Amino acid sequence: MSEVRFTDQHEWVRLDDDVATIGITRYATEQLGDVVFVELPDNGRKVGQGAEAAVVESVKAASEVYAPVAGEVTEANAALVSDPAKVNADPEGEGWFFKLKIADRNEFAKLMTDAQYKEYVKGL
């Protein structure tokens, strides 16, 4: 049974057992505009919570994607490198960025729920 949580930096995290899949939210893609480049972390890289893990660039600007939870990178979405437009087309599905084997489930539990995130975005 997977569960999805959100950060105030507009990343989403889906947890399946101890593997977290991470991407950016539709709100984030709408703010960014057309994505033209992504830089993804290498497998095996250990990232702390809040660390810069990936980069997403639109025509206008570059933004960091932060690791919402600490863990070890197990997979990056190579399809985004050749087709960055997938991030805009399906940000919370095919446009996922990377997967982490998470270190601490409590970090995940403290992130925003879907309802909390929606409320947060409304206030922006």
Place this chain on the structure above:
Amino acid sequence: MAQTADLKQTPLYALHCALQGKMVPFAGYEMPVQYPAGILREHLHTREKAGLFDVSHMGQAFLRGDDPAAALEKLTPADVRGLKERQQRYALLLSDQGTIKDDFMVARLAGETALFLVVNAATKFSDFAYIAERLNGLATLEPQPDRALLALQGPKAEAVLSRLIPGVAQLGFMQIAGFDIAGADVVVSRSGYTGEDGFEISLAAKDAEGIAQRLLADPQVLPVGLGARDSLRLEAGLCLYGHDMDEKVDPISANLAWSIGKRRKIDKDFPAAPTIMEKLFNGTPTKRIGIRPDGKAPAREGAAITDRSGRVVGQITSGGFGPSLNAPIAMGYVESAHAADGAEINLIVRDKALPAHVVPMPFVPHRYKRSR
């Protein structure tokens, strides 16, 4: 919002909102950075068909008097006196030290001694003050805050505008003339900031929305925001003032020596002419160049440029993604020893050295329609 309280709006503000433009502060105005189509589509549509841009934030002025060209030549190295009727020219506004205060367009309208100027939005008030105080009674500067400016750019621009202005196709690149659109007086020049064929249409603020609507009603035309305007001009190798040149840079380092008139070079009668001519003959320590990163990662303004050994030799002044090339592009300044086409350089992006090459500009060939 508090931070937008001091921002001005162009006569097309209501139209931008109706078109769901994403409004951002730019040069003191609330301007659309993009519309729902997005920067990529707006950019590609302009190269393929036609894009309509609101550039009413730019500064327009008439320079009137007995000899406005002579007055203006005190401040620019362009050949202004040699402008024929209906001709427009790119020019640099120079400081006393011969550095670039702005770039602008100057035109002579048919049947008038007056010159028509279009200067950059962010610098318009300082430009107008600077010009006005240096006219020495030879001319009078009349800023036109109640005029709007539209740009219609792209290969279909001629066909689209011809439907409103039969005869506009007679204008060649960098020609300008007055026309009438359903009773509205407009001044149309065949020029722009995209590298494409196209027109800029100067008109009274009250007429702007109606004429913009008529242009947008054509299925070939998409509204285009400042985001695509920037990517289009970068692909065309055109400078953005305040980024690719400013008051610290001279025309030779900026690779804009072509804007110095031939007669002006002989007469050496423009600001800091001896200094600038010396640079023209002997070269400058740094030079503006075009850059193609070897990989896919864009390098942005401010990124350091190094040689292959890692020594810093310059800096990027404009950089991003070129939608028509589907690749990153940039321009910047490097030490002249590294400025030759094909020179191997590195760009420092997120602490990594990314290999790149110096390339000729424009990145995308210009498609201007010169007069036959």
